[in-house]
Amino acid sequence: MSADQATKHVAVIGGGLVGALNACFMAKRGFKVDLFEKREDIRTMDVVRGRSINLALSVRGREALREVGLEEVVIKEGIKMYGRMIHGGDGSLNEIYYGRKDQYIMSVDRRKLNEVLLTAAEKYRNVQMHFEQKLVRCDIKTGDLEFKSKSGQTNKMCVDLIIGNDGAFSAVRQQMMKDTLLNYEQTYIPHGYMELCIPPNSLGEFNMGVNYLHIWPRNEFMMIALPNQDKSFTATLFMPFDIFNNISTVEEAMVFFREKFPDSIPLIGEEAIRETFRKNKALPMVSIKCSPYHVGGKTVIMGDAAHAMVPFYGQGMNAGFEDCIVFNDKLNEHNDDFDAALKAYTEYRKPDAQAINDLAMYNYVEMRKSVNSKMFLLRKKLDNFLYMLFPNRWVPLYTMVSFSRTRYHECIKRREWQDKMLTKSLNVGCVVLGLSFVFFGRHMLTKQGSLLMTLTEDIAGNFKSMLSA
Amino acid sequence: MSADQATKHVAVIGGGLVGALNACFMAKRGFKVDLFEKREDIRTMDVVRGRSINLALSVRGREALREVGLEEVVIKEGIKMYGRMIHGGDGSLNEIYYGRKDQYIMSVDRRKLNEVLLTAAEKYRNVQMHFEQKLVRCDIKTGDLEFKSKSGQTNKMCVDLIIGNDGAFSAVRQQMMKDTLLNYEQTYIPHGYMELCIPPNSLGEFNMGVNYLHIWPRNEFMMIALPNQDKSFTATLFMPFDIFNNISTVEEAMVFFREKFPDSIPLIGEEAIRETFRKNKALPMVSIKCSPYHVGGKTVIMGDAAHAMVPFYGQGMNAGFEDCIVFNDKLNEHNDDFDAALKAYTEYRKPDAQAINDLAMYNYVEMRKSVNSKMFLLRKKLDNFLYMLFPNRWVPLYTMVSFSRTRYHECIKRREWQDKMLTKSLNVGCVVLGLSFVFFGRHMLTKQGSLLMTLTEDIAGNFKSMLSA
Numbered sequence: 001m002s003a004d005q006a007t008k009h010v011a012v013i014g015g016g017l018v019g020a021l022n023a024c025f026m027a028k029r030g031f032k033v034d035l036f037e038k039r040e041d042i043r044t045m046d047v048v049r050g051r052s053i054n055l056a057l058s059v060r061g062r063e064a065l066r067e068v069g070l071e072e073v074v075i076k077e078g079i080k081m082y083g084r085m086i087h088g089g090d091g092s093l094n095e096i097y098y099g100r101k102d103q104y105i106m107s108v109d110r111r112k113l114n115e116v117l118l119t120a121a122e123k124y125r126n127v128q129m130h131f132e133q134k135l136v137r138c139d140i141k142t143g144d145l146e147f148k149s150k151s152g153q154t155n156k157m158c159v160d161l162i163i164g165n166d167g168a169f170s171a172v173r174q175q176m177m178k179d180t181l182l183n184y185e186q187t188y189i190p191h192g193y194m195e196l197c198i199p200p201n202s203l204g205e206f207n208m209g210v211n212y213l214h215i216w217p218r219n220e221f222m223m224i225a226l227p228n229q230d231k232s233f234t235a236t237l238f239m240p241f242d243i244f245n246n247i248s249t250v251e252e253a254m255v256f257f258r259e260k261f262p263d264s265i266p267l268i269g270e271e272a273i274r275e276t277f278r279k280n281k282a283l284p285m286v287s288i289k290c291s292p293y294h295v296g297g298k299t300v301i302m303g304d305a306a307h308a309m310v311p312f313y314g315q316g317m318n319a320g321f322e323d324c325i326v327f328n329d330k331l332n333e334h335n336d337d338f339d340a341a342l343k344a345y346t347e348y349r350k351p352d353a354q355a356i357n358d359l360a361m362y363n364y365v366e367m368r369k370s371v372n373s374k375m376f377l378l379r380k381k382l383d384n385f386l387y388m389l390f391p392n393r394w395v396p397l398y399t400m401v402s403f404s405r406t407r408y409h410e411c412i413k414r415r416e417w418q419d420k421m422l423t424k425s426l427n428v429g430c431v432v433l434g435l436s437f438v439f440f441g442r443h444m445l446t447k448q449g450s451l452l453m454t455l456t457e458d459i460a461g462n463f464k465s466m467l468s469a
Numbered sequence: 470m471s472a473d474q475a476t477k478h479v480a481v482i483g484g485g486l487v488g489a490l491n492a493c494f495m496a497k498r499g500f501k502v503d504l505f506e507k508r509e510d511i512r513t514m515d516v517v518r519g520r521s522i523n524l525a526l527s528v529r530g531r532e533a534l535r536e537v538g539l540e541e542v543v544i545k546e547g548i549k550m551y552g553r554m555i556h557g558g559d560g561s562l563n564e565i566y567y568g569r570k571d572q573y574i575m576s577v578d579r580r581k582l583n584e585v586l587l588t589a590a591e592k593y594r595n596v597q598m599h600f601e602q603k604l605v606r607c608d609i610k611t612g613d614l615e616f617k618s619k620s621g622q623t624n625k626m627c628v629d630l631i632i633g634n635d636g637a638f639s640a641v642r643q644q645m646m647k648d649t650l651l652n653y654e655q656t657y658i659p660h661g662y663m664e665l666c667i668p669p670n671s672l673g674e675f676n677m678g679v680n681y682l683h684i685w686p687r688n689e690f691m692m693i694a695l696p697n698q699d700k701s702f703t704a705t706l707f708m709p710f711d712i713f714n715n716i717s718t719v720e721e722a723m724v725f726f727r728e729k730f731p732d733s734i735p736l737i738g739e740e741a742i743r744e745t746f747r748k749n750k751a752l753p754m755v756s757i758k759c760s761p762y763h764v765g766g767k768t769v770i771m772g773d774a775a776h777a778m779v780p781f782y783g784q785g786m787n788a789g790f791e792d793c794i795v796f797n798d799k800l801n802e803h804n805d806d807f808d809a810a811l812k813a814y815t816e817y818r819k820p821d822a823q824a825i826n827d828l829a830m831y832n833y834v835e836m837r838k839s840v841n842s843k844m845f846l847l848r849k850k851l852d853n854f855l856y857m858l859f860p861n862r863w864v865p866l867y868t869m870v871s872f873s874r875t876r877y878h879e880c881i882k883r884r885e886w887q888d889k890m891l892t893k894s895l896n897v898g899c900v901v902l903g904l905s906f907v908f909f910g911r912h913m914l915t916k917q918g919s920l921l922m923t924l925t926e927d928i929a930g931n932f933k934s935m936l937s938a
Contacts, residue, residue: 177655181657181753181755182655182657183655183656183657184653184654184655185653185654185655186646186651186652186653186654187652188650188651188652284650286650
């Protein structure tokens with residue numbers, strides 16, 4: 001902070017993962033920061049309801065944590081996942097690495113991470129935390145805020161900047177929808193999710209290979225499982241609501257599990273499956289896009305408030321954390337001129353946030369279906385081979401998204417370029433083969449030759465359909 | 470209504486065009502109807518603020534009015550518009566008919582139409598009207614409603630069915646967004662609009678050809694004008710906000726008008742243009758899509774509440790009126806079983822509402838830009854010619870939308886089929902020509918022949934790009 005500038009006052013709305021991290025970023029800039037969270041302090045709660053238990057932390061998230069000095073403390077409690085472990089319907093196991101053998105994403109505990117971030121934010125002398133304070137009035141153009149505490153007390157404040165980190169059902173965004181021309185889109189996918197637990201085995205050890213994200217891909221639906229520090233796994237069943245609704249008794253749930261996920265029954269436990277289906281119901285998933293993310297120089301939304309996404313790329317938190325880096329960069333570029341920085345933030349971040357929303361949607365198909373396909377695996381191998389040959393020019397999509405900070409929209413563009421190159425190479429290959437046939441036809445019409453032709457055409461056809469899928 | 474069934478109680482929220490018409494439809498079914506409008510009775514108001522002054526009534530709207538016996542009374546006050554009158558930058562005038570020479574849309578006065586509909590609804594003994602009653606609580610799953618009158622009085626009611634006809638910013642829809650998984654999308658286009666008036670001339674007569682929708686297409690923006698009963702025209706300038714914002718003084722407005730719409734200045738009057746730009750600012754336009762339109766058998770939204778659209782196809786009101794027909798049909802099909810009828814309504818209406826939203830967006834480009842293109846006019850002529858030859862098989866898009874009740878999504882499908890047929894014919898034509906050239910090349914390489922080839926290729930190229938545009 002320059003000494004000659006009055007201290008700027010920022011209100012961060014929401015003390016979840018992105019809110020708490022953003023408070024650190026803003027505090028580090030020297031701003032006076034007030035963080036408001038409507039729930040009680042997660043660090044003092046017995047049981048935390050709602051939201052998934054663990055999350056996949058990858059490069060974007062780690063880099064944001066590093067900028068506020070928290071990377072080490074977070075990753076030392078995380079569990080490395082080097083790839084997907086595919087559970088076939090026949091109980092077979094196949095691993096698919098995410099990238100190079102030294103590249104991994106990390107399973108981290110949502111609650112613990114949130115606690116670390118809140119404690120870190122609180123350490124800044126210029127940060128004030130307020131729990132159990134519900135936003136009841138929010139003037140997005142003047143910065144006037146009003147909160148109500150649990151006991152009914154009113155808390156008023158006028159700030160220079162409102163940062164809405166208040167999640168998918170953001171109150172700040174709702175106010176923006178009332179007072180400005182906000183383009184907005186929310187889509188509930190026709191699938192829901194339900195969490196189950198795979199406890200440690202009788203020796204107190206992990207019940208499955210620990211360093212993987214386990215997937216039971218069943219085309220129309222899937223189950224996944226991520227490892228936890230306490231040697232359990234948290235499994236999540238993703239499935240069309242139609243199928244969930246058809247399972248009306250716990251007995252039907254068991255029949256379903258016996259048919260679709262037989263190898264998981266001894267892991268989860270029959271009684272636990274019954275219990276879960278008896279007590280819980282499938283929860284919905286929403287994807288949200290909007291723009292702009294800001295109002296003048298007074299209000300900005302980030303994280304799920306701006307771009308809630310379906311969970312299938314494991315990028316929701318990572319994208320939200322990267323928002324904090326980008327916003328911080330824009331403040332640097334514009335010398336804390338909020339008008340200019342907020343405008344630049346929307347412009348820069350919009351194509352990336354929309355791209356990762358789309359990628360997350362696409363990845364559901366990859367996880368539940370494509371991983372079953374030989375062509376997908378062939379492409380994966382080809383990508384990895386080319387990545388080895390040209391580590392700077394041919395980076396596979398998953399690697400760009402999870403192991404680099406390549407802008408999300410750029411990831412899509414490069415993947416499209418890769419697809420085009422492969423199609424072209426394939427076409428050239430076909431033409432060469434075709435011409436060879438025309439000119440040397442007689443000599444090729446041996447048994448081996450025609451077999452080769454058929455085979456080549458077959459592969460080419462499959463490959464093309466895969467690329468266009 | 471069957472005698473053995475208890476009278477069903479319906480609340481219509483919103484007394485605008487679609488709400489008032491819907492009240493008539495529901496009353497005709499024998500339901501007990503309460504209509505709630507938050508503004509005062511439009512029939513008793515001096516000046517009505519907001520919304521456009523006149524509207525284009527076409528076949529879908531007329532058919533809905535006919536079903537409640539109101540077509541005649543409405544159209545006798547309307548003004549026929551047989552086509553578009555194109556005002557070139559050089560002051561030239563060119564008419565483009567909408568369809569056959571006996572087909573027309575009608576310019577009707579929004580306020581008068583609303584008054585006719587309210588009076589018609591009020592005539593039913595089973596209809597009760599409530600003005601200046603604001604919806605303050607709405608339980609979309611039980612039918613519990615609470616309104617507050619202007620004087621602060623509370624009015625509670627529990628109904629069998631809530632029909633939200635409360636416009637683009639529907640309170641009923643907002644409640645649905647809170648309590649159900651509503652897919653929702655709102656898009657503000659980057660263009661705004663501003664209304665101006667072209668008064669009658671000194672003889673008290675229309676200042677331009679009366680039976681047209683006048684357009685000043687200027688590619689990036691446009692002005693249009695619709696005739697009114699009092700011999701004036703209401704003109705509307707549609708333009709990117711960027712351009713509106715660049716006009717910061719009335720003098721700049723005059724410079725702009727002199728350059729872009731010189732022939733309109735004597736019609737509107739220089740002082741009136743200055744006055745309009747001094748007092749008014751451009752207003753935004755929003756396009757809304759959502760689904761489903763219903764909640765169980767208790768709540769349904771229609772008209773702008775379900776599918777507000779940009780005004781460029783003149784179908785906003787017509788689509789809303791057609792909603793009433795469709796909903797009435799579904800109630801017939803399902804014997805007033807609200808659960809079944811509401812579900813069927815969403816399923817049937819969703820693809821059509823989304824199609825007309827898209828068409829309305831597309832038509833802005835047609836009105837401000839394509840009408841300037843020779844290729845567009847050629848295609849229009851070709852379509853009309855084919856329509857004359859095959860009146861049942863080749864109906865032009867505009868004719869299907871405005872002069873038939875062909876389902877909107879079917880209109881798009883048929884147009885796509887027409888485009889494909891034309892492309893195919895063209896390709897066959899090119900191949901024939903190409904082959905002719907190969908076989909009779911020598912003879913064609915006369916001056917005339919090569920000229921013919923160039924010309925044909927040119928037309929084919931243009932045509933293709935037009936079709937793919």
